[in-house]
Amino acid sequence: MHAYRTHTCGQLRRENVGETVRLSGWIHRKRNLGQLLFVDLRDHYGITQCVTDSSSPILAQLDNIRVESVITITGKVVEREGNTKNSDMATGEIELWMDEVVVQSSAEMVPLQVNSSEDSGEEIRLTYRYLDLRREKMQKNIKLRSDVIASLRRRMIGQGFTEFQTPILTASSPEGARDFLVPSRIHPGKFYALPQAPQQFKQLLMMAGFDRYFQIAPCFRDEDSRADRSPGEFYQLDFEMSYVTQEDVFSAIEPVLQGIFEEFANWNGKKREVAKGPFPRIPFVESMLKYGCDKPDLRNPLTLFDAAELAGLEDFSFGNFKSMVEKGDVLRAVRVPNGKSKPRSYFDKLGEWAGEAKVSLAYVSMEEGAPKGGIAKFFGPQAFERLVVLSAMVEGDTVLFVAGPSSIAVKAAGQLRTKLGEDYGLIRKDLFAFCWVVDFPMFEFNEETGKIDFSHNPFSMPQGGLEALNTRNPLEINAFQYDIVCNGVELSSGAIRNHMPEIMIRAFEIAGYGQEVLEQKFGGMLAAMRYGAPPHGGSAPGVDRIVMLLADEPNIREVICFPMNQKAEDMMMKAPSEVRPEQLKELHIRIELPPVRKS
Numbered sequence: 001m002h003a004y005r006t007h008t009c010g011q012l013r014r015e016n017v018g019e020t021v022r023l024s025g026w027i028h029r030k031r032n033l034g035q036l037l038f039v040d041l042r043d044h045y046g047i048t049q050c051v052t053d054s055s056s057p058i059l060a061q062l063d064n065i066r067v068e069s070v071i072t073i074t075g076k077v078v079e080r081e082g083n084t085k086n087s088d089m090a091t092g093e094i095e096l097w098m099d100e101v102v103v104q105s106s107a108e109m110v111p112l113q114v115n116s117s118e119d120s121g122e123e124i125r126l127t128y129r130y131l132d133l134r135r136e137k138m139q140k141n142i143k144l145r146s147d148v149i150a151s152l153r154r155r156m157i158g159q160g161f162t163e164f165q166t167p168i169l170t171a172s173s174p175e176g177a178r179d180f181l182v183p184s185r186i187h188p189g190k191f192y193a194l195p196q197a198p199q200q201f202k203q204l205l206m207m208a209g210f211d212r213y214f215q216i217a218p219c220f221r222d223e224d225s226r227a228d229r230s231p232g233e234f235y236q237l238d239f240e241m242s243y244v245t246q247e248d249v250f251s252a253i254e255p256v257l258q259g260i261f262e263e264f265a266n267w268n269g270k271k272r273e274v275a276k277g278p279f280p281r282i283p284f285v286e287s288m289l290k291y292g293c294d295k296p297d298l299r300n301p302l303t304l305f306d307a308a309e310l311a312g313l314e315d316f317s318f319g320n321f322k323s324m325v326e327k328g329d330v331l332r333a334v335r336v337p338n339g340k341s342k343p344r345s346y347f348d349k350l351g352e353w354a355g356e357a358k359v360s361l362a363y364v365s366m367e368e369g370a371p372k373g374g375i376a377k378f379f380g381p382q383a384f385e386r387l388v389v390l391s392a393m394v395e396g397d398t399v400l401f402v403a404g405p406s407s408i409a410v411k412a413a414g415q416l417r418t419k420l421g422e423d424y425g426l427i428r429k430d431l432f433a434f435c436w437v438v439d440f441p442m443f444e445f446n447e448e449t450g451k452i453d454f455s456h457n458p459f460s461m462p463q464g465g466l467e468a469l470n471t472r473n474p475l476e477i478n479a480f481q482y483d484i485v486c487n488g489v490e491l492s493s494g495a496i497r498n499h500m501p502e503i504m505i506r507a508f509e510i511a512g513y514g515q516e517v518l519e520q521k522f523g524g525m526l527a528a529m530r531y532g533a534p535p536h537g538g539s540a541p542g543v544d545r546i547v548m549l550l551a552d553e554p555n556i557r558e559v560i561c562f563p564m565n566q567k568a569e570d571m572m573m574k575a576p577s578e579v580r581p582e583q584l585k586e587l588h589i590r591i592e593l594p595p596v597r598k599s
Contacts, residue, residue: 004072004104010046014093016077023048023096024072024104026134027065028115037062039098040115041073044139047089050075050096058101068107068114068131074100122557126571129562140268141559145547149216151263152237152543155256161214161239166201168194168218173521178222180232188588194220197540199459200525202240203497206536207528214239216543222568227555228489228545231568236492237546240538246480246496249537250436254279257484257491257541261432264550272430279434279484287437292332292414294440297488298433300421304413305390307333307401315380320360324403331403332413335391336420339398340365340373346423347374350400350416359404359412366393373398418488432549434486439463442479443510454511456481459525460495461537462507469506484541486549494539501529 004024012021025043037059039050050073052058065071075098086092111127112120114134119125125132132138153163172179172193179193195201197219205213217238225231237256241249254277265272280298287294290303310316311325325331347363354361363374364387371379371387379387391399400420402413421427442462444455452474460479462468468477480496498504504526508518519526547559557563564570584591 001074008045009041009043009048010090012048012077012091012094012096014079017079017094019077020075020099021077021096022072022074023050024070026114027062027067027069027071027107030062030067032059032063039073041071041096042134046091048091048094048096049080049086049089050098052098056098058098061101061103065103066107066109068110068134069103070105070107072102072104073098122565123571126557126563126565129572133561138558141547141551141553142561144264144267144551145543145559148260148264148547148550149543151260152216152256155259156214156237156239159212159252159256161212162210163215164205164210164213165215166195166198166205166217170195170201171521173200180220180222183587183589185586196221197236198238199457200522202238202538203459203525203536204528206240206242206497207499207531207533211242212239213241213538217540225564225566225568228548230544230556230560231564231566235543236540237543238538238540240536242534242536244496244535244537246438246482246537249494249496249539250278250281250482253484253539253541254434257434257486257546260546261486261550265432267550270552272432275431275433277434279436281436281438283439284437284441284478285439288410289332292410292412292417293488294437294483295485295488295490296435296437297418297421297427298435299428299431299487300417301426302334302336302417302421304332304334304417307331307387307390310383310387310390313380313383313386316378316383317380318362318375318378321362321401321403324360328406329404330406330409331401332409333391333399333401334413334417334420335393336398336400336424337394338396339363339400339424340367340396342398342423344373347400350419353419354402354412354416357408357412357415359402359409361400361402361416363398363400365398366395369395375401432486434484437483437485438481439478440481440483441475442477442481442507443474445475451512452510454507455479456493457495458508458511459497459504461498462503466500466503466506469503469510474510480537482539484539489545489549491545492539492541494537496535496537499529499533499535501526504529 001022006021007023009023009025023041025041028040028042028047031038035054037052039062040047041050073096075096077094078097080093080095110131112124112131114131169182169192177196179196182192182194184190184192198217202213215238217236218233219236220233223229223231241252258274258277261274265274284294287296289306292304308325308331311322311331321331351361364371364376364379365373371384387399393399400416402409402416441455443452446453456479460481463478463480482494483490484492505515505518544556544559548556551559553559
């Protein structure tokens with residue numbers, strides 16, 4: 001017999017009754033009933049109930065051992081009596097009568113309850129992550145992550161992609177986030193950077209002739225934490241293709257993503273539907289107008305519309321909106337079916353929310369074919385008739401308006417759409433709905449610096465090519481850039497890349513980077529383009545976010561083995577940490593801390 005186990009703790013069934021077996025695992029629970037002692041023994045695969053009685057010395061042996069101790073039990077499989085069978089357990093028809101127990105490792109008092117779903121708080125959970133990971137939910141989440149990655153690999157290889165590994169130590173580049181820098185010991189004063197993404201390397205692989213590349217790529221960005229973004233590092237399904245148009249990229253990755261979500265849609269007993277492809281293509285401008293954001297949740301049927309023309313009608317007399325539109329503010333509106341079902345107090349609270357968001361909010365309903373409630377008195381017949389046409393409202397519907405400067409009102413309108421969808425129960429929770437957001441602006445105006453910046457990926461191909469860069473207003477140029485979005489979560493940005501050095505030089509010039517800077521920062525890329533570069537493009541869906549959606553977890557830390565906390569600290573390994581003076585000396589670094597502020 002094996003020294004530790006003949007079966008796992010999730011393996012035994014009624015057909016094993018009568019067999020002598022050996023199990024190893026953690027003590028999940030103990031129940032001492034005086035004459036009988038029950039132990040639930042747990043490993044990665046499940047739980048088996050083990051039992052002994054007061055006539056056995058095993059009862060006294062186990063009575064003094066804490067939960068989470070590791071033990072090996074040898075015994076005979078017996079069938080449970082009728083009323084003691086547990087249909088909720090895979091092993092619920094049997095139990096193990098203990099003949100021998102060996103303690104492999106005794107546990108101290110645990111700082112969090114492994115056998116409970118109770119949340120012990122982020123600090124405790126991350127400090128003792130190895131204990132937190134023992135919990136059933138976390139075991140399932142991390143196993144799901146592994147299964148998703150394995151499936152992604154199979155599907156990408158099936159699409160003709162080849163897996164490559166790209167460097168972790170590379171050069172710093174302006175990709176939109178802060179780099180993590182690594183000092184060089186043998187090159188004093190110089191630094192490597194951990195890659196924010198394998199962007200340049202995957203493009204260079206295309207220029208090297210490999211045609212279709214992918215990897216499950218680690219990426220490193222010194223960013224603040226969010227619910228859908230882990231600070232420090234994340235993983236993405238990075239891929240690139242040669243001789244492709246934007247639609248070719250979509251056609252390659254859509255079956256992979258749809259297949260993954262269909263494969264795991266019913267994971268852990270959930271019943272969910274995956275919207276069929278091809279995924280809708282929504283231009284960026286349309287997305288901002290209809291959804292108030294560039295990552296729309298299509299499970300929500302509500303859409304926004306531009307109501308600014310109402311302010312120009314003579315028999316619309318709401319002066320606040322009229323004056324705001326006249327000075328250039330935006331006026332967005334959304335129709336809520338049967339919106340009158342909410343009491344006036346609900347709309348009053350929305351008004352308070354709008355005040356905090358620094359926008360103006362108003363509403364009007366239709367009752368007996370006429371405007372009622374809110375700002376109804378400001379609508380003359382022609383204005384209300386025009387509103388009905390714009391909104392398609394019918395009896396009982398309510399239209400809500402948001403007005404304010406474009407920089408805040410567009411976003412606020414999008415947030416209102418989401419809140420209304422949730423409050424009225426309109427968002428389908430059992431659906432995965434994808435879309436592509438396309439035609440992103442190539443450049444944007446940075447109000448802080450007063451300069452033009454890249455809005456997305458600086459290596460994207462501008463629509464119209466070099467001619468557009470030379471003849472058009474940069475802020476009016478779109479790029480072949482696209483995002484893939486699922487349920488309001490951006491899974492990935494991507495683009496058809498620029499493969500011509502003259503376009504790259506001109507695009508960076510518009511963004512304020514001279515050719516000498518370009519040669520210094522991206523000399524390898526420019527040189528490769530000058531030796532013949534194929535048209536190419538790709539994307540990089542986030543693995544962590546895919547798993548987060550499939551696991552139905554609101555926070556990305558629930559699907560990562562060892563995440564950092566919101567302050568980018570590893571509570572378990574105590575990182576970041578100070579290093580020894582001799583290490584700094586080797587790296588030619590002197591620490592100069594900021595002055596301590598006096599309270």
